Amino acid sequence: METSQLSRGQFLKQLGLSSAALMSFYCLGTGLTSCSSSSEDPAPTTTTGGGTNTNSGVTGAITGAIDFTLDLTNANFSKLKTVGEFTYVGDIIIANAKGTFVALSKACTHQGTAVNYRSGTNDFFCPNHGSIFRTDGTVQKDPATRALTVYKTELLNSNNSLRVKA
Ligand code: FES
Structure with a gap:
């Protein structure tokens, strides 16, 4: 999993995309919740x-x-x-x-x-x-x-x- 994401990132970097654009790709691929920070997303008790x-x-x-x-x-x-x-x-x-x-x-x-x-x-x-x-x-x-x-x-x-x- 980790290896495939790195490969994907390296591939996209080779295309000349910024890190922000890369993050967007990751968010689309993995779902928005996995991309939000913990401070914005407190877990309800x-x-x-x-x-x-x-x-x-x-x-x-x-x-x-x-x-x-x-x-x-x-x-x-x-x-x-x-x-x-x-x-x-x-x-x-x-x-x-x-x-x-x-x-x-x-x-x-x-x-x-x-x-x-x-x-x-x-x-x-x-x-x-x-x-x-x-x-x-x-x-x-x-x-x-x-x-x-x-x-x-x-x-x-x-x-x-x-x-x-x-
Ligand atoms: S908001 Fe005016 S008295 Fe309470």
């Missing part, structure tokens, strides 16, 4: 339903029909066990709001900026123009006028897993 994610500690669909589970023992999500912490998974913000897990669409309904969870006031704040959303997703302060989408949350596996579902 999980593919289920309509969503694909590359986050360790997440299983399930993070797009489409949302239904995924976070491993709260995984370093990426273990902080969620602490009251007041929050994280983003796909287009969703998940917060430990006074011991209750709240999952909302993260994009502010005004102009789409990602909201933050504020433990002091137990609300979701948009840093762009100052909209505030309650933990049930409804608007507390404009300029946003529409509520954030609420997702169901359920603790599983002796509170070591958190399921988030549409």
Whole structure:
């Protein structure tokens, strides 16, 4: 295999083609995936339903029909066990709001900026123009006028897993 590719390359070089052109020939011959770099092509850890994610500690669909589970023992999500912490998974913000897990669409309904969870006031704040959303997703302060989408949350596996579902 290696020998035949070298021979092919040497043959094409003799035709006066550049290395870029040679690469194109190889890509056509071997399929595009074998020619893309690893940095452009991270391997997904999980593919289920309509969503694909590359986050360790997440299983399930993070797009489409949302239904995924976070491993709260995984370093990426273990902080969620602490009251007041929050994280983003796909287009969703998940917060430990006074011991209750709240999952909302993260994009502010005004102009789409990602909201933050504020433990002091137990609300979701948009840093762009100052909209505030309650933990049930409804608007507390404009300029946003529409509520954030609420997702169901359920603790599983002796509170070591958190399921988030549409
Ligand atoms: S984008 Fe959130 S308040 Fe404007």
